[in-house]
Amino acid sequence: MWESIAAFIGSAMAIGLFYRAWQSNLIAFKRIAKLGALVLMFGSFMLWVKQHGPELGICYGVVAFSLQAWSWIYFARQRIDKDIKRVSLPFVGDLPQPRLAVCVNALIKAAACVGLSAVCAMLVTVVWTTGLNMSKVNQIALGIYTMPVLWGAASYWLCADSKLWRPICALSGLSVLSYLFIYSV
Structure with missing residues (x-):
């Protein structure tokens, strides 16, 4: 059970590092963060496989990574949407009928x-x-x-x-x- 928890935390940290690397303007930090994220991802997959076997471990790892990545995207979007000012566009005329x-x-x-x-x-x-x-x-x-x-x-x-x-x-x-x-x- 502890290996599953460590794998989940490691995958969350990997996704967080990828996110921070994407936001950063420093090239050296981007490279180090991406490398660290890949190492954490590999370690997380190894823990999943050790805990649940190769078939289910890879499946659990993929599901955990995707859920965590979509969670990061959702929460980042919520934070960004608060800062965006809405612009009202002028009325657009009729659209042509498609062929x-x-x-x-x-x-x-x-x-x-x-x-x-x-x-x-x-x-x-x-x-x-x-x-x-x-x-x-x-x-x-x-x-x-x-x-x-x-x-x-x-x-x-x-x-x-x-x-x-x-x-x-x-x-x-x-x-x-x-x-x-x-x-x-």
Whole structure:
């Protein structure tokens, strides 16, 4: 239990060091703070792994880091928002109607982000977690932790790529291969 607490505190200190390095204007401090943060992150991951084993330790470490990072961002934003003075902008006229091609592209992208990326993430998660040599409970836990990450990464790729056909073809291909692997074995 003490190792988990030390890992949690170490990861919080690492996120804090990254935040301070980002705010600082001194290049030497930035480098030292980033190096210290990386050392703390590595040590924190090692403590998580020592306490919970490699499968769940890495998952706990990733979840702890992400929750702490989003907490730092939230509280920093709350502090910054108090100092911002709101400006009232003059009235903006009517916006032009989007073209039909833009609307169709946006609908395809939305359907692919919600549907195709979710199906692909689910199938790929099942394939790679069942391929690992661990107990069923750990496979399920690892799938629960990683499926949303894969889904988010696929959705991000769909939204970020300038050519919509590339991520759709790749995700469709991964889905088909995963489906064949699952149901042909």
